[in-house]
Structure formats: structure tokens, C-alpha cells
Amino acid sequence: xxxxxxxxxxxxxxxxxxxxxxxxxxxxxxxxxxxxxxxxxxxxxxxxxxxxxxxxxxxxxxxxxxxxxxxxxxxxxxxxxxxxxxxxxxxxxxxxxxxxxxxxxxxxxxxxxxxxxxxxxxxxxxxxxxxxxxxxxxxxxxxxxxxxxxxxxxxxxxxxxxxxxxxxxxxxxxxxxxxxxxxxxxxxxxxxxxxxxxxxxxxxxxxxxxxxxxxxxxxxxxxxxxxxxxxxxxxxxxxxxxxxxxxxxxxxxxxxxxxxxxxxxxxxxxxxxxxxxxxxxxxxxxxxxxxxxxxxxxxxxxxxxxxxxxxxxxxxxxxxxxxxxxxxxxxxxxxxxxxxxxxxxxxxxxxxx
Numbered sequence: 001x002x003x004x005x006x007x008x009x010x011x012x013x014x015x016x017x018x019x020x021x022x023x024x025x026x027x028x029x030x031x032x033x034x035x036x037x038x039x040x041x042x043x044x045x046x047x048x049x050x051x052x053x054x055x056x057x058x059x060x061x062x063x064x065x066x067x068x069x070x071x072x073x074x075x076x077x078x079x080x081x082x083x084x085x086x087x088x089x090x091x092x093x094x095x096x097x098x099x100x101x102x103x104x105x106x107x108x109x110x111x112x113x114x115x116x117x118x119x120x121x122x123x124x125x126x127x128x129x130x131x132x133x134x135x136x137x138x139x140x141x142x143x144x145x146x147x148x149x150x151x152x153x154x155x156x157x158x159x160x161x162x163x164x165x166x167x168x169x170x171x172x173x174x175x176x177x178x179x180x181x182x183x184x185x186x187x188x189x190x191x192x193x194x195x196x197x198x199x200x201x202x203x204x205x206x207x208x209x210x211x212x213x214x215x216x217x218x219x220x221x222x223x224x225x226x227x228x229x230x231x232x233x234x235x236x237x238x239x240x241x242x243x244x245x246x247x248x249x250x251x252x253x254x255x256x257x258x259x260x261x262x263x264x265x266x267x268x269x270x271x272x273x274x275x276x277x278x279x280x281x282x283x284x285x286x287x288x289x290x291x292x293x294x295x296x297x298x299x300x301x302x303x304x305x306x307x308x309x310x311x312x313x314x315x316x317x318x319x320x321x322x323x324x325x326x327x328x329x330x331x332x333x334x335x336x337x338x339x340x341x342x343x344x345x346x347x348x349x350x351x352x353x
Contacts, residue, residue, distance in 0.1 A: 187246065201227060
């Protein structure tokens with residue numbers, strides 16, 4: 001009986017031991033699976049965060065490369081400028097890069113319409129133009145987290161030029177308006193004694209700021225008249241006018257105003273510069289686009305030149321703009337025959353005996 005109990009006890013004991021062993025193995029296996037699963041999840045999450053961190057670091061490094069390699073006086077950038085201002089911008093860039101030898105600035109010159117498009121499409125960070133951005137353009141840039149900074153740089157004048165054989169060098173403001181509106185299309189409409197025929201108005205480009213200025217000034221909503229002709233640049237306007245007696249050209253004074261520039265002097269010798277009366281004062285006084293008359297706004301066709309920057313850091317573009325609107329850059333504006341926007345001007349009256 002006792003042995004049976006022992007036997008049963010032994011059997012019971014063996015059964016219990018086997019049960020315990022199996023249970024332990026299952027519990028251990030389950031625990032190991034759970035541990036492995038937790039570990040794998042940890043590794044997955046850790047890897048995911050690691051990859052995310054590496055990606056952010058990579059992007060930061062890529063986007064920050066320009067910032068790290070570029071300062072206000074060092075770097076390599078391109079800027080886009082209205083072709084009308086090429087002589088001035090060439091002088092500004094040349095002087096700046098000579099002073100700061102680690103700065104490389106490549107100016108490219110285009111019609112105003114293309115200049116603005118390059119800026120809005122982020123093809124360039126800095127532009128030179130006589131047209132401010134519209135409110136819609138500013139808002140569009142803000143929606144993309146870009147702040148466009150516009151700084152006045154210089155005052156320019158749009159000059160009317162004629163052939164050397166054309167004696168009509170004094171034209172009323174009202175007559176110029178009538179030419180653009182198509183009410184006066186012959187030179188004899190301006191001067192009955194003129195032996196010239198029809199007036200051919202020559203400008204630089206259909207997308208230029210020069211022709212846009214006059215269309216806005218005279219509120220012209222339609223296409224230009226058939227006696228208006230576009231060439232490709234301000235220099236081509238001067239060349240065309242110099243070879244055609246009946247031509248009336250439109251150019252930026254920047255191309256003929258620098259007395260120390262040989263190209264400017266050569267252009268000036270080819271053509272006559274027209275003096276224009278004021279819009280609301282018809283007292284027989286006519287004004288040429290000289291610095292003093294631009295500054296006093298006596299000459300009627302003037303406009304301001306702007307430097308616009310969309311850089312997101314204080315880079316070379318910002319450095320060039322700061323320099324160009326400071327004393328040295330504004331002295332170059334003055335030397336070029338234009339009027340500085342940010343530097344005080346002192347007028348001197350010279351008496352001639």
C-alpha cells in the first residue's frame with residue numbers, strides 16, 4: 001500500500017516534474033519570443049529614428065553648404081540685371097570683386113520681364129531692375145517662406161535720341177505723348193519745317209522695362225503702333241538711330257552718361273540727345289537728362305533702380321548690395337552719370353562768362 005502510494009507518488013512526482021519542465025520551457029520560449037520581439041521593435045524604432053536623423057543631417061549639410069562657404073565678401077554667385085543698366089552694374093561688380101578677391105559675381109543681362117521671371121523661379125537670388133515686385137509676387141514668395149528685400153540703388157533717366165542730321169532736339173512732353181498715342185506720326189507734326197518723313201520709334205526689346213515705362217506712363221493698354229520697332233539692346237538702338245535720319249530712339253541714360261567711359265563717349269558722338277519740357281509747365285524751358293535735372297526731377301522721364309534680394313542668409317548677394325548702397329558703391333553711381341539713391345547730393349552752380 002505504501003509502495004503503491006510511493007509508486008503513485010513517484011508517478012505523480014514524475015508527472016509533476018515533466019509538467020513543470022514543459023511549462024518552464026514554454027514560458028521561457030514565450031518570454032524569449034517576447035524579448036526578441038521587443039528587441040526587434042526597439043531596433044526598428046531606433047533604426048528609423050537613426051535614419052531620420054541622418055536624413056535631416058544630410059539635408060542640413062546639403063542646404064548649409066552654401067551658407068558655410070559663402071559670406072558677404074566671399075563666395076560665387078550670379079545676378080541678373082536689366083540690360084539697360086549693364087554699364088553701371090559692370091562697374092559696380094568689377095570694383096567690388098577687385099576689393100574682395102574671394103568674391104566671384106557673374107552678372108547676366110536680360111530684358112526686364114525675364115529678370116523678374118528668373119527671380120520668381122529662384123534661378124537667381126539677386127536682381128537689378130527698375131520695377132518693384134507686385135503685391136501678388138511678394139505674397140507668392142511669402143507663401144514659400146521667402147522674404148524679398150528691395151533696396152533703392154540709383155536714379156536713372158530714359159533718354160530720347162535722334163540722328164545727327166535731325167535738327168529737332170527740343171520736344172515738348174505733350175508731343176512725345178502724342179507720338180506714343182499715334183496722334184503724331186510725322187516729323188512735320190512736331191516741326192512744320194522738317195523735311196523728314198515718318199517717325200520711327202526704336203526701343204530695345206518688347207519685354208524691356210524701357211517700353212513698359214512709357215506704356216504705363218501714357219496709360220497705353222493696346223499693342224504698340226506699327227511705327228514702333230524693337231531691336232535687341234540699348235546699344236543697337238543707338239546704332240540704328242545713328243544710321244537712320246527719321247529714327248527716334250529710347251535708351252537708358254546709363255549708356256551715354258559716363259564721361260570717363262570710352263564706349264559711352266563713342267555712343268554719345270553718334271547721336272543727338274533730346275531735351276524735353278516738363279509735363280505741366282510749358283514755359284519754353286527744356287531739360288536734358290543730366291544729373292542735376294534728374295536729381296531735381298526737372299527732366300520728366302526718370303525712374304529708380306532697385307536691388308532685390310531673396311537670400312535666406314547673409315551671403316555674398318547681401319554683401320554686394322550693402323556695399324553698392326554704401327559710400328563706395330554710390331560714388332560709382334555718381335561717376336556713371338546717374339544719381340545715387342542713398343547718398344546725399346550737393347549741387348554746385350557753375351557760372352560761365
